[in-house]
Amino acid sequence: MNEKAKFIFCTGGVMSGIGKGVATASIGKILQFRGFNISVVKIDPYLNVDPGTLNPLEHGECFITEDVWDFRPVPDSDERVYRISEIDQDFGTYERFLGITIHPSNNITSGQIYLSTILRERKGRFLGRTVQLIPHVTDMIKSRLSEIAQKEDLDVLLVECGGTVGDLESSIFLESFRQLRLELPKNKTAFVHVTLVPYSKAVGQQKSKPTQHSVKMLQSAGLQPDIIIGRSEKPLEEDIRNKISLFSNVPKEAVISNPDLENIYELPLLFEEQNLGDLLCEILDLKAKLVSYSEITNFSEWKKTVKLFNEAVKPVKIGMPGKYFNITDSYISINDALEHAAVHQGYKTDLKMINIDETTNISEELKDCDGILLTPGFGERAVEGMISAAEYAMENKIPFLGICFGAQLFWIAFCRKYLGLEAANSTEINKDTPYPVVDLLESQKHVTEKGGTMRLGGLDVYLRENTKLFEAYGEKIIRERFRHRYHINSNYINEEAREKGMIVSSTDETGKIINSIELNRPDHWMVGTQFHPEFKSAPFKPSPVYSAFIKEAIKYKNNK
Ligand code: GLN
Numbered sequence: 141m142n143e144k145a146k147f148i149f150c151t152g153g154v155m156s157g158i159g160k161g162v163a164t165a166s167i168g169k170i171l172q173f174r175g176f177n178i179s180v181v182k183i184d185p186y187l188n189v190d191p192g193t194l195n196p197l198e199h200g201e202c203f204i205t206e207d208v209w210d211f212r213p214v215p216d217s218d219e220r221v222y223r224i225s226e227i228d229q230d231f232g233t234y235e236r237f238l239g240i241t242i243h244p245s246n247n248i249t250s251g252q253i254y255l256s257t258i259l260r261e262r263k264g265r266f267l268g269r270t271v272q273l274i275p276h277v278t279d280m281i282k283s284r285l286s287e288i289a290q291k292e293d294l295d296v297l298l299v300e301c302g303g304t305v306g307d308l309e310s311s312i313f314l315e316s317f318r319q320l321r322l323e324l325p326k327n328k329t330a331f332v333h334v335t336l337v338p339y340s341k342a343v344g345q346q347k348s349k350p351t352q353h354s355v356k357m358l359q360s361a362g363l364q365p366d367i368i369i370g371r372s373e374k375p376l377e378e379d380i381r382n383k384i385s386l387f388s389n390v391p392k393e394a395v396i397s398n399p400d401l402e403n404i405y406e407l408p409l410l411f412e413e414q415n416l417g418d419l420l421c422e423i424l425d426l427k428a429k430l431v432s433y434s435e436i437t438n439f440s441e442w443k444k445t446v447k448l449f450n451e452a453v454k455p456v457k458i459g460m461p462g463k464y465f466n467i468t469d470s471y472i473s474i475n476d477a478l479e480h481a482a483v484h485q486g487y488k489t490d491l492k493m494i495n496i497d498e499t500t501n502i503s504e505e506l507k508d509c510d511g512i513l514l515t516p517g518f519g520e521r522a523v524e525g526m527i528s529a530a531e532y533a534m535e536n537k538i539p540f541l542g543i544c545f546g547a548q549l550f551w552i553a554f555c556r557k558y559l560g561l562e563a564a565n566s567t568e569i570n571k572d573t574p575y576p577v578v579d580l581l582e583s584q585k586h587v588t589e590k591g592g593t594m595r596l597g598g599l600d601v602y603l604r605e606n607t608k609l610f611e612a613y614g615e616k617i618i619r620e621r622f623r624h625r626y627h628i629n630s631n632y633i634n635e636e637a638r639e640k641g642m643i644v645s646s647t648d649e650t651g652k653i654i655n656s657i658e659l660n661r662p663d664h665w666m667v668g669t670q671f672h673p674e675f676k677s678a679p680f681k682p683s684p685v686y687s688a689f690i691k692e693a694i695k696y697k698n699n700k
Pocket of ligand 1: 516517
């Protein structure tokens with residue numbers, strides 16, 4: 141075990157989806173203000189090896205990392221390797237808050253842990269022994285954590301455990317945390333429990349009972365929280381803090397208030413006001429380091445960013461036609477990237493999510509929008525409506541940014557409208573289309589397995605000069621993140637297409653794979669990227685192409 145690294149375990153109480161990820165990221169931030177080298181692990185107790193195969197309607201967005209991890213369930217064996225770059229959306233929150241690039245192996249799933257355990261058994265790695273949850277599975281979990289802490293030479297590793305205390309499937313992880321606390325010196329671990337404190341309208345009071353129950357549940361797993369973060373609509377009232385403290389066996393100053401915030405980036409400041417940073421340092425026996433200036437670790441820089449977000453009020457309305465809108469998180473990195481870009485120009489995004497079905501009147505929905513962002517996605521549903529949205533943008537010269545699937549559908553709309561290829565389609569949607577203007581990548585043609593098999597992760601993008609994309613980035617080679625199987629078929633980008641105004645603005649290093657397209661028109665900003673620039677946007681550093689898009693949308697709005 142790394143001599144240096146300390147662990148902060150963040151568990152969740154009462155229910156999931158209360159913002160445990162934002163709380164964990166904010167704790168990371170206040171440690172960065174003190175100069176510590178930190179990283180975050182997220183544990184997802186489901187049995188999928190990674191979330192890449194999960195439905196966004198159920199699970200929200202899948203975050204894509206810069207690196208692709210070759211996960212070897214049985215090291216030094218002929219067992220197959222799994223490529224992982226698709227990880228939990230909480231990593232988007234961590235990277236945006238912390239300004240660090242997190243490795244995909246920091247997302248530990250039960251799927252990975254059990255796969256490793258069972259396949260190792262078959263390879264004879266436990267010969268003679270009965271393989272059991274304790275100690276074999278717990279050892280596997282602990283060694284994954286210590287490997288990460290060591291590899292990155294961390295001061296502190298934050299470990300967020302997905303789900304809620306009391307869930308059967310996460311109990312083995314809690315057990316591993318308990319063992320770590322026992323094995324390590326006292327000042328090496330801290331436990332933070334993020335729990336819901338509901339407000340009862342009928343009684344006109346905040347209620348501590350659900351928190352009391354969930355702390356009891358944690359205690360019965362052998363874990364005593366050091367800090368309780370109460371998620372509530374309004375700041376925690378004095379008597380509620382007293383009560384939580386008394387019943388949970390946590391000092392009152394360690395009961396931290398985390399109310400709903402308009403601007404989530406304010407949370408680290410709120411934590412600072414309540415002395416959470418100093419408290420953690422005390423528990424972990426850490427002394428703040430001298431911080432050399434950087435926009436990531438500097439407290440006043442962060443304050444400036446927060447102010448920017450609070451002061452931007454003028455609205456810019458972006459229409460987002462798509463199909464995964466039943467939960468708010470399906471496109472969270474895109475929503476955030478749009479907001480970052482707008483705020484830095486003094487505007488606040490007003491996002492109009494257009495959930496396309498057979499009854500949607502696209503032009504009606506889009507007519508009050510200042511810009512259109514065509515969303516990523518998979519499969520046939522809602523595709524014709526999304527193509528109409530791109531056509532509407534072309535006809536009405538509305539600023540348009542198509543991301544991945546959105547770029548492919550923009551290209552299909554163009555082929556149908558300007559090249560006379562009425563039945564043009566992607567072979568993902570219609571295998572027998574006479575005009576496969578979007579087709580399977582050559583490298584994908586023999587892929588049969590799902591999960592980690594797409595063109596994934598951070599790749600170099602070669603920009604062409606005199607394009608809107610180049611104007612946005614101002615660089616010839618950039619690096620952005622990808623997640624796709626299909627691509628824009630370069631055979632159709634011919635002389636006629638160029639004459640009608642369609643150009644390729646970037647490719648891969650071979651020049652063969654098209655990484656982005658755009659309209660070559662001075663009076664209309666319409667860009668489609670095969671990559672996902674939203675994954676690299678941060679509140680203090682908006683994505684260049686999102687910024688250019690928002691700039692055009694603002695211009696469009698003000699010229700209306
Ligand atoms: N379904 C398309 C593909 O596989 C687009 C994927 C995406 O939007 N991420 O290429």
